[in-house]
Amino acid sequence: MAxxxxxxxxxxTGDALAVVFPDDTVQVAEVVSVCARAGVSIVPQGGNTGLCGGATPLxxxxxxxxNLSRMAxxxxxxxxxxxxxxxAGCTLASIQEIAEGIDRFFPLSLASEGSCQVGGNLSTNAGGVQVLRYGNMRDLVLGLEVVLPDGQVWNGLRALRKDNTGYDLKxxxxxxxxTLGIITAAVLKLFPRPRARSTAWVAVSGPTAAVGLLKALKSTCGDRVTAFEIMGRPALxxxxxxxxxxxxxxxxLPAWSVLVELSDTVQQEGLxxxxxxALADALETGxxxxxxxAASLSQTKALWSLRENISEAQRIEGVSIKHDVSVPVSRVPDFIERAGQLLEARWPDVRIVVFGHIGDGNLHYNLSRTDAIDNQAFIGLTPEINRVVHDLVNSLDGSISAEHGLGQLKRDEITRYxxxxxxxxMRALKRTFDPNGIMNPGKVL
Structure with missing residues (x-):
């Protein structure tokens, strides 16, 4: 079980009476019914790749x-x-392959796509690198099947783009x-498969220049701008x-880098x-x-691997205080500048690792110290440091959780904002769906 x-x-790390692996929705419903009658809590789990403890029992x-991994x-x-x-147990990578097999495209893309599962992607409203063009997971779903906390099954697997018949329960x-039920299946949107891609690694003078470049690219390239990622030098x-x-x-290596990708559904040599x-014009402005x-697929993969391996490199380096925040795109430079000033004034030796989806205003803003012993003491200041970062995010009309959810990590923190x-x-909804509080207790609320 470990x-x-x-x-x-x-x-x-939590405790459980058992871990069960249902094979279909009927079995999920039967297990939930047994737990409901016995007053036993239920923790739904997919690929267990979440970053906020949402799929871990207390x-x-x-x-x-x-665990829904058998339901694939x-x-x-x-x-x-x-x-x-x-x-719900289908991995994200397998869905991408299924779409490609019929000359279609499923756009959600995460570093953990080989192991994360669609049930978890839905439960956390996953984002990733292509939200700029295609939206979050919420934007990629037409219908759901859900086992409710009493064991009933709601079949909302409608493949409709127009259905104006009351509350959109999904x-x-x-x-x-x-926390409200277990997603067991979903109807997902597919898109025309891109025929052409062009990827570039760009050195910019800072976040303000990056936002300016994004604006210029969207003006000249339209919705061909698929991804726009920013990375500070410490992250790389x-x-x-x-x-x-x-x-x-x-x-x-520049102080700030941007990874840009354009894509088009028409095979276009001029992409x-x-x-x-567009980049030449930006060079002229400074x-x-x-x-x-990138001149080849291998070069494209090499550029993307730098961005996608930041989280893994951080894990190897050691513990850091992680923030998954969002602010309006126009206020990203203001956040980065002001947060750095506030933190460095109080903790001069702080290492600030910034990277993320600047195209939709979502930054991963992670803090540590380079010395392992100093860092251990620094991690002990997490609540105080969170307050500095999250208060600033809130003052800029942002969110303290952009794409990772609340789970256990931010369950109490969110009450401040x-x-x-x-x-x-939110509590009223929880009481309505789960009056006995057995569904993933201690998460979100």
Whole structure:
């Protein structure tokens, strides 16, 4: 049972009476019914790749973990309707492969896509690198099947893009982290498969220049701008330190780098030329100091591996105080500048690792110290440091959790930033769906 009782980061370890692996929705419903009658808590679990302890039972819990990894069937594939109906245990990578097999595209893309599962992606409203063009997981779903806390099954597997018949119930379960029910299947949107991609690594003078470049690219390239990622130098230095074979695409490594990707559904030889022209214009204004456009698929993969390995490099380096925050895109430079000033004034030796999806305002803002002994004491200041970062985010009309959810990690912290009315409405929903409080207790609320 041990692997199912600890989260991916090793931050939370809980207890359970059992871990069960249902094969279908009927079995999920039967297990939930038994637990409901016995008053035993239920913890839904997918690939267990979450970063907030949302799929880990609490310590000393009288709980059953329901792991959905055996439920990995494709129930329907409709190329004409551009939909696929899959069970919650399907990995994200397998859904991408299914779409590619019918010349379609499923756009959600995460570093953990080989092991994360669609049930977890839905329960946390996962984001990733292509939200800029395609939206979060919430935007990629048409219908759900959910086992409710009393064992009833709601079949909302509708493959409709228009259904104006009352409350859109599926959105209550997306992002709810399994606290209202267990998602067992979903109808997902598919898209035309991109035929052309162009990727560039760009040195910018700072976050303000990066936001300016994003604006310019969207003006000249339209919705071909698929991804726009920012990385500070400290984040990449960890990759070069810990990931074998990683090399700087621009030497010397700039203080700030942006990874840009354009894509088009039409095979267009001029896509790279379009990107190059846009970057040349930015070079003339001084917003860009250097750029490398990938000339092959292997170069594209090498550039993306630098971005995707930041989290793994941080894990190898040691514990850090992690923040998954969002602010309006226009206020990203203000946040980065003011947060750095506030933190460095109080903790001069802080190492600030910034990277993320600047195209949609979502930054991963992680803090540590380079010396392991000093860092251990620094981690002990987590509540105080969180207050500095989260108060600033809140003052900029942002969110303290952009794409990772609340889980156990931010369950109490969120009460400082949501209004009493919002929390009361959330609790009212929880009481309505789960009056006995057995569904993933201690998470979100």
């Amino acid at each position: 692997p199912y009782l600890t989260d991916w980061r090793g931050r939370y 310590a000393r819990a009288r709980a059953v973990v329901i 069937r494709v129930r329907a594939l409709d190329a004409e309707n551009n939909t696929v109906t899959v069970e 959105h209550l379960f997306i992002g709810a982290e399994g 230095e960890l990759v070069f330190k810990h990931i074998p074979g990683a090399r700087p695409p621009i030497d010397p 790279s030329a379009l990107l190059e022209r 917003a860009v100091s250097d750029a490398v456009v 949501k209004s009493g009315l919002e929390l009361d409405l």
